[in-house]
Amino acid sequence: MYNSGDIVLINFPFTNLIGSKIRPVLVIAERKEDVIVLGIFSKVPDTIEDSWFLLEEYTSWFTQTGLKKRSIIKTEKIAVIHNSIAKKKLGKLPDEILVEVKGKLRKALNI
Numbered sequence: 001m002y003n004s005g006d007i008v009l010i011n012f013p014f015t016n017l018i019g020s021k022i023r024p025v026l027v028i029a030e031r032k033e034d035v036i037v038l039g040i041f042s043k044v045p046d047t048i049e050d051s052w053f054l055l056e057e058y059t060s061w062f063t064q065t066g067l068k069k070r071s072i073i074k075t076e077k078i079a080v081i082h083n084s085i086a087k088k089k090l091g092k093l094p095d096e097i098l099v100e101v102k103g104k105l106r107k108a109l110n111i
Contacts, residue, residue: 001083002027002035005098007065009087012039013079024066024090026073026101030083038105039077042069051075051108053101066091073101075108 002008006027013020025037040055048054053073055065067090093101 002030002086002089003092004029005093005095007040007067007090007092008037009090010037010079010081010085011087012037012077015077022087024071025079026093028078028102028105033083035081035083035086037079037081038073038075038101039079040067040071040073041077042067042071044070044072048072049074051104053097053104061094061097064091065093073104075101075105 004027007024008027009022010025011020012023012025024040026040027035027037029036044054052075055062055067055071055073057070
């Protein structure tokens with residue numbers, strides 16, 4: 001249903017598992033009906049961690065993402081969801097940018 005690099009809206013769980021918030025996520029992989037995703041956040045802090053990827057509005061590919069404003073992919077914010085809970089597809093990251101994000105994910109996981 002979804003492919004690696006797709007950006008979709010889901011009800012993303014908080015790390016304490018008490019609540020959640022509808023937010024965009026980046027699809028990393030799909031395994032049968034489960035989808036592994038990374039959280040995308042529009043509140044960009046002043047200091048960017050090595051494992052995060054900044055999505056700047058001025059890049060030539062930003063409009064492909066379907067995002068409305070500058071955002072950050074926090075590669076340590078990982079969730080596994082059933083593909084039926086995705087609300088809708090917003091856009092897609094270009095393949096070369098996805099490769100960079102996956103490199104940051106490896107850094108976050110120490111692999």
